[in-house]
Amino acid sequence: MRRTAACHLATSRIPPMTIPPFSPADLKAGPRLALLGEPDPDTLAQCLVAMANTDGGRIVLGVDSDQAIHPGVDPAWADQCLRVAQTQTSPHIQVSWQEEEAPSGTLIILQVSPTDQLHSLLDGRVLVRAGSVNRIVLGPELYSMLRNQTIAGEDALAGSASAADLDFDQLEAFRRQWRRTSLAPRDETLNRFLGALGVQDPQQVPTMAGLLLFGNNPQFHIPQARITFVNFKAMPGQEENRDGHRYARREEITGTAPQQIVRAWEIVRNEMDMHSVVTGLEREDRTEYPLSVVREVLVNAVAHRDYSLTGRAIEIRMYDGYLEVSSPGSLPAHITVDNMLDEHFSRNPNLVTGLYHLGLVEELGLGIDLIYNVLAQHGHLPPEFDANAHRVRVRLRKSKNPPRSPSHWEHSMNQRQMEALRYVADEGAITNRELRALCPGVSAETLRLDLNDLVERGILLRIGAKRGTRYLLKQSSLGK
Numbered sequence: 001m002r003r004t005a006a007c008h009l010a011t012s013r014i015p016p017m018t019i020p021p022f023s024p025a026d027l028k029a030g031p032r033l034a035l036l037g038e039p040d041p042d043t044l045a046q047c048l049v050a051m052a053n054t055d056g057g058r059i060v061l062g063v064d065s066d067q068a069i070h071p072g073v074d075p076a077w078a079d080q081c082l083r084v085a086q087t088q089t090s091p092h093i094q095v096s097w098q099e100e101e102a103p104s105g106t107l108i109i110l111q112v113s114p115t116d117q118l119h120s121l122l123d124g125r126v127l128v129r130a131g132s133v134n135r136i137v138l139g140p141e142l143y144s145m146l147r148n149q150t151i152a153g154e155d156a157l158a159g160s161a162s163a164a165d166l167d168f169d170q171l172e173a174f175r176r177q178w179r180r181t182s183l184a185p186r187d188e189t190l191n192r193f194l195g196a197l198g199v200q201d202p203q204q205v206p207t208m209a210g211l212l213l214f215g216n217n218p219q220f221h222i223p224q225a226r227i228t229f230v231n232f233k234a235m236p237g238q239e240e241n242r243d244g245h246r247y248a249r250r251e252e253i254t255g256t257a258p259q260q261i262v263r264a265w266e267i268v269r270n271e272m273d274m275h276s277v278v279t280g281l282e283r284e285d286r287t288e289y290p291l292s293v294v295r296e297v298l299v300n301a302v303a304h305r306d307y308s309l310t311g312r313a314i315e316i317r318m319y320d321g322y323l324e325v326s327s328p329g330s331l332p333a334h335i336t337v338d339n340m341l342d343e344h345f346s347r348n349p350n351l352v353t354g355l356y357h358l359g360l361v362e363e364l365g366l367g368i369d370l371i372y373n374v375l376a377q378h379g380h381l382p383p384e385f386d387a388n389a390h391r392v393r394v395r396l397r398k399s400k401n402p403p404r405s406p407s408h409w410e411h412s413m414n415q416r417q418m419e420a421l422r423y424v425a426d427e428g429a430i431t432n433r434e435l436r437a438l439c440p441g442v443s444a445e446t447l448r449l450d451l452n453d454l455v456e457r458g459i460l461l462r463i464g465a466k467r468g469t470r471y472l473l474k475q476s477s478l479g480k
Contacts (some may be wrong), residue, residue: 002021004216014322024441025110027060027063029132030131030132031055031057031129031131031132032051032053032055032056032057032058032129033057033060034057034058034059034134035060035064036053036059036060036062037062037063037064038447039061039081040074040398041081041084042080042085043090044061045080045086045120045121046127046134047112047119047134048085048093048095048112048119049093049119049127049128049134050088050122050134050135051112051129052089052093052112052114052115052117052119053111053119053127053129054113054114055114056111056113057111057112057129058109058110059109059111060107060108060109060110061078061081061107061109061110062078062102062104062105062106062107062288062299064309065450068139069302070170072102072105072419073105074106074107076106076108077377078240078263082110082474086120088121089119089120089121089122089210089387090120090121090122090330091117091119091120093112093115093119094113095111095112096110096113097109098110103158109185111382118334118471120334123338123339123434124211124335124336124339124366126142126145126334130426134325139439140249142334154207154208154209154212154347154349154351155207155350156206156207156308156348157201157206157208158208158210158211158222159205160208160221161205162205162206162222163200163204163205163219165206165211165215165216166200166206166214166215166216167215170214171190171214172190173198174213174214174218175193176358177203177206178193178357191204192394194210197210197350197354198237198349199213199274199350208222208352209350209351209354210211211225211417212225212257213256213258213355213358214256215256215353217339218255218256222330223277224307224309224311224312225254225257225311226252226253226254226260226313226314227253227260227264227301227302227313227314228251228252228253228313228314228315228316229249229264229267229268229278229314229316230249230250230311230316230318231247231250231318231433232247232248232318232319232320233248233318233319233320238301249271250269251267251399253267254316257303257351257355258355260302261295261350261355263303264298265291265294265295265298267316268298268316269287271290272299273287274287274288286359286378289323289399290375290377290378290380291364291456292370293354293371293374293375293383293396294323294396296362296367296370296371297317297325297394297396299355299360299361299367300327300394301314301394302314302355302391303346303352303355304327304347305329305347306328306329306330306347307348308329309328309329312320312328312391314326314327314329320398321397321398321399322397322398323395323398324395325393325394326391326393327345327391327392327393328391329347329389329390330387330389330391330392331387331389332345332347333345333347333394333447337385339370340368340371341461341463342442354445368463369463371383371394371465372463372472373472375396375428376429376472377429378399379400379428380396380399381397381399382461383395383396384396384397405456413467414450414455416435416438416446417453417454419438419439420435420451420454420471421459421460423435424471424472425473429471430451430469430471431471432447432469435447451471455471458474458475459473460472
């Protein structure tokens, strides 16, 4: 007997399968059919992602892949398993549900349709269906899949704009600078150059990236491309404003993306408290937050926000204890808060390339590393990243790393690891070379494994690569 049901919002009715009568022996796992005898949420989530990223297909719960007779599956458990699995995928995957009575028990048939989105697990892994298995996609293949998605962001044409909306004096200056710093052909026409840069299409209609980089008035066509700055710091004699909030300063920042970054950085710098530190005969003025970190956070917000979301601006909020920057849109593609130090992908690659050649991006792909590294060097707590489907937020704490007692480390770490953590607690970070100096006579490989163990246990964060690798305390890891 066949029953089709909509168990919850994630499911819908599908046409009956053409397998009468239903028998597990009739099934063979393949690219569009997965067999799960005893489903668990993790394996089911992997199947959902792999099929959604390939050609879709069906997942049968209650039949083993070796076609052995299985006593079926409890529909209530299958429903719960599916609910959990769907929470482990991003973006959400729509699934259709069908029950089939077989001699061995109830079988559940889930249908997954292919989509034009790229789906991943919450840890950032992207999978596709390869034969009867789910395969993780890496390297150039992953990048190709990401770039082939339907794009409604920086590549979208601004239909209300024309070539007259671009500042060609800025464009010519940019092209001269590009030629000095790249291998671009000298005889390339301006229009071909702008097309290759993603500034306009062959009919000379500007793209969103073109207006953001070189527009005369970007906000006329992209009103959401703006920054709102509010300083909520307590000020003597401060009174409530007309909207009922207390703030010392509010600014709306517009212009091109480079102009917004420079203006926002100037405002934040001027609003920060400053103090002097004297070392020997040298005097150094220091701000609440390292200026290079603030600049990098602002660049990331402008470069990586989702410009297809209307009605929402980047927000900079300054409080007594922290600085907070919120950017509209979720993290792009397979990037998560947990893997952003190791994985790199840009939602707006043309905009990022333009900012790089304008000197606002120091080195492609290393912005997050710089933020962690400089904060550690200045004794600050690591940045706090938080992301959901609507916004990405980073918070910089004014407070410094508090001193910590090492007593609770000793039950689970060797002496070398305790030495490393004491050093990080005092200095903010440690390198392989610095650990070798602390532990003479110990092989470099042993010390590398010690540090890797602390990273895998979530105690240290690894940033940089090869000789530039540094290890930082992961936020609150030693306070647990």
